[in-house]
Amino acid sequence: MGRKRIEPSNCTIDYLSILDEYGNLDTGLEPEIPPEMHLKMLRAMLLGRRFDERLLDLQRQGRIGTYPPTKGQEAAHIGSAILLKDSDWFVPSFREMAAEIMRGRTMESALLYFNGYNEGTIVPEGSKDLPMAVPVASQILHAVGLAWAAKYRQTGEVVMAFFGDGATSEGDFHEGLNCAAVYQAPVVFVCQNNQWAISVPLARQTHSETLAQKAIAYGMPGIQVDGNDILAVYAAAKEAVDRARDGGGPTLIECVTYRIMMHTTSDDPKKYRSEEEVECWRQRDPLIRYRKYLLQKNLITEQQLIALEEEIKQDIQAAVERAEKRMQELGNPLDQFDHLFAEMPPRLRKHKEALAKELAEAGREAHHG
């Protein structure tokens, strides 16, 4: 009887920041990261950044279609995805380019995708990655299903799912986190809270102060981290991945970051947000911060950085050339009928034949006409 405060257990919500935008480091919390892992993360972030810039350039030249830039969010998806083994599952949304490439997606694949080729959603053979998911939040449920399956098969695999702040409003987000907690499935939910869902700011997306606290609804641990601080992201992700692998169930990680660029190349953010706000976040660039840290720790030299930049530039150039060459061979319209089913049903075959005939006739006409 009486009135008493309820303190939900199972789910403490912390805020974590280790390396701040001024270069201050909380050495007590500094995660132990092997040097080669640091270099892998740096390369992935840098490649992600440069490739993103290149894609934007290509878009402006009309050499690819609509593209959603990732600039400024690299620490959030690299600092988390780095914790996955090759045998773990990676379930992206559409703004994790650096991590996708780190996981093994080729740059050609991305170029094909953004040029409207279905070949751009072929995942590498044997890979444990899902292709990008456009319907917001929908992929979260697939991650839970994968995690359920991994638990069933007792393989120790962990699943990591990515999504944005806007995704937290969808029913699928809720259902996915709820089910994951019920089944104590080994899955880590990484929300890249870049503060905007196209033109809708976080405050119009939800009335909760943090997204991390939504974990409480599921009796699941949640943590909010400075998403531009790769050390904090890493530390939080390590805790979550370890917990998942040890049978401790799911975790929600909110990475507070910022969408520096437009939503996609079709979007004009000047319509809805101020240049000052953007500028303020430019100062918190995760890449600059991380580079400084690595230089200070002597994990890399200025010289090596320059060489790395050059190497990446060439890799990107080579990928663009390969992709553009490849596209000249691809695009056979008859491919649209394939792989809808393992075995093509009769009517679909008819449709394929009709188009083949039409193309052949058009070809003949073009030839003779």
Next chain:
Amino acid sequence: MGRKRIEPSNCTIDYLSILDEYGNLDTGLEPEIPPEMHLKMLRAMLLGRRFDERLLDLQRQGRIGTYPPTKGQEAAHIGSAILLKDSDWFVPSFREMAAEIMRGRTMESALLYFNGYNEGTIVPEGSKDLPMAVPVASQILHAVGLAWAAKYRQTGEVVMAFFGDGATSEGDFHEGLNCAAVYQAPVVFVCQNNQWAISVPLARQTHSETLAQKAIAYGMPGIQVDGNDILAVYAAAKEAVDRARDGGGPTLIECVTYRIMMHTTSDDPKKYRSEEEVECWRQRDPLIRYRKYLLQKNLITEQQLIALEEEIKQDIQAAVERAEKRMQELGNPLDQFDHLFAEMPPRLRKHKEALAKELAEAGREAHHG
């Protein structure tokens, strides 16, 4: 920098109990309720209980179809719905019979509904009640829309939406509460946590210890109350309704109660739960508890109670008779075509005419054959 605990503000989650199952009363928290309101609540609970019993009986006699009993949950829906004015909106699920009738739904309407007559979802003229909603959780969004509209029109109306524990797993629950909080809409969400969703116990429905804590995900106050304690329900609902009316936005109230009977008359709960569990909850009957309280407070006498029971018995009997008579007049199959649109489209009219012709012919044949 560093790691610190996040304490979500805006949303404190309390547990409230005022009158316990042994009759102990927390007088400090006892709400001030005018005597006539007490009598209204008592009558509504009692009528709800007796009508529910009658419906079950009728179902066993094959005089109505599938029916979901409400026994034991009367305090949860009466103690909350009583706070609504006639001008407020009442959005039920399908297990709030006592409240529906208190709000003005006739018993005939319920009898028609459970006998498969579309006339059973006609809401009374000018009423602010929605008809029962079968798709779990879907009605929550309608409540939010109504509340948004009331706020837009600045009428001071409040909306109250009901749903079960199972409903909290649906995407619609999440979306509705999130939107309500974003718009600070004047809506009170009442969850009748009767511990079961058909055969699924709460622990398999969600991993969170309480449903009330789900409010934290939306930056919304939440409260868990003893749902068999009508005083606690009333007190929590009053707080929430007042807050909503004062522009303070939505609240989630979790009423912890129990589904004493089967899910519906098609269900056999012996398949999935123990008789002991049910028995233990029978001891916590909200009606017995409330009756005792009223007798102790001299708000009613044993004599009056007997008279009330008799009056209710007659009301129910009269309603059953009226309904059964009415059903002999209803059921014209041609009605199925009406009210699909304000104006009947041509093909639908054709279908209506075809059925009319068929019926007329069958009538003639029956007559002549």
Next chain:
Amino acid sequence: MAKMTMVEALNMALRQEMKRDDSVILLGQDIGPDGGVFRVTDRLFAEFGENRVVDTPLAEASIVGMSVGMAVYGLKPVCEIQFSGFIYQAFHQIENHAARMRWRTRGRLHVPMVMRAPYGAGVRALEHHSESREAYWAHTPGLKVVIPSGPRNARALLVSAIRDPDPVIFYEAKALYRSLREDVPEEEETLPIGRANIARAGDAVTIIAYGAMVRPALEAADLLAEKEKMAAEVIDLLTLSPLDEELLVASVKKTGRAVVVHEAPQSFGPGAEIVARLMEGAFYYLEAPIERVTGFDTIVPYFSREKSYLPGAERIAAAARRTFIK
């Protein structure tokens, strides 16, 4: 062979496939200890445990969305949507993902999953529990739609659906669940998806039906035989998509007349496609316009009026007769 209801036959199919292959996982609402609201998963929880017969939270998008993940992983989820009237909560997961995963990844990933759901009217159910909207799925590229018409073919088709490498919508007519018994062999039996069946041979008119409508179609054929001495051919589609066009066209070329029957609303319903295919394949053989005997273009009325909504033998026979009047 044991005489079984459709519920029992489906139960047997699930049990046998689960025994055969530990990647077959059932998930849905109340399918565990309760055995499903229609008892299709009866006793399977006891036999296979909670890791094989998984009660889910009350969330249809989760059931389908998790199944997509499980199927990508390599399992074969068979999910139960408690009533097809609540499958819409999962529509986006079906359309956006289940139906597309193979196509999007050019065959690299695929989702062998079955979505079972009871559909149709005739059992005095509550509202939202009696609709017949299989056309939604038949119009969705990437899905197969299977609708059995009795215990034996239900069992064989469910086995085929589980083994199918692609997502299958498997609609079960509630009206058939317990209303008839058939011999169903204990031994394995499958039926090819995409093949219709001549339920009764004839040459006067072709009556095309599926699911619960096969019975009134056969009864209509009886009426026509009795009263008009007319041999109607009754085709039981079994699979709605892909449609067994070849069999339909061959029959109508022979009879020159056709009646298409379904419970679903008429407009933009499954029957329209059948008419269009016959127009394409048998136009010059048609003696009269094809008749559609279908649900009306309204919502299935609450159960006191539902009978009038459902096509019955008389209505079908009358339509068949109309194909003989110029």
Next chain:
Amino acid sequence: MAKMTMVEALNMALRQEMKRDDSVILLGQDIGPDGGVFRVTDRLFAEFGENRVVDTPLAEASIVGMSVGMAVYGLKPVCEIQFSGFIYQAFHQIENHAARMRWRTRGRLHVPMVMRAPYGAGVRALEHHSESREAYWAHTPGLKVVIPSGPRNARALLVSAIRDPDPVIFYEAKALYRSLREDVPEEEETLPIGRANIARAGDAVTIIAYGAMVRPALEAADLLAEKEKMAAEVIDLLTLSPLDEELLVASVKKTGRAVVVHEAPQSFGPGAEIVARLMEGAFYYLEAPIERVTGFDTIVPYFSREKSYLPGAERIAAAARRTFIK
């Protein structure tokens, strides 16, 4: 009269209706300060404020579900689903509620609401952004489905849809948004829902199309006129449901030949219903089987291949010619 794009014309319709009636409320994703991803609500936020032009959280079921509540209250919500490929997240709210509220309450409550959504291919969009699945809605009792074919009729039909007392699905072809301009009068103009339009009169063959397919249908008529000296009649449906059967039947009775065109996949698509209606109403006038020129039974390929998926003038003209070959 000003020359306007369809986007501008729709914007004008919204502005004028909002001015006229303060119960008209817009809601959707990014429709506020951003003016909508296609700019259909451009500048309306500035003019009417956040209580009339309501940005919603990223949740389609919410957009539709809240609209149902608002409409019951007495408002007239016009909601925008950012792309029709994401309307499925709200399918249950549309089918279970929007389409049924009047019917369930026998007219006591009703939901005057419009669900606007861009549909169709041809603008090099990302996946899930190019589909054409209006058949789902046309098959759903209780909904009207309106699909304009140009700026002027889009404006007039949107006004009619907003004033309609029942829920209207309003699909806008992205391919038409900015690709042509038409004179659109400032003065009020409405068009009746449920009426098709003869876009071009003729007597040789009837070509039936709607939305973005009207243009290639007209081009096909040009080709037929040029090369075969044949006058094709082109019918622009404007409303897909309820279908203006009378006009279609009358035309085909005159021409004896028909080609039905849509972007949607063929099987169980809108064209099938049109074929079935013509079978019913004009069978004895048909000289040849009705042709369907439609999207293929696959998913709209990513944009490098999308052109081949879309019916074009040549494909339509070829089908029209086939109706002359026995």
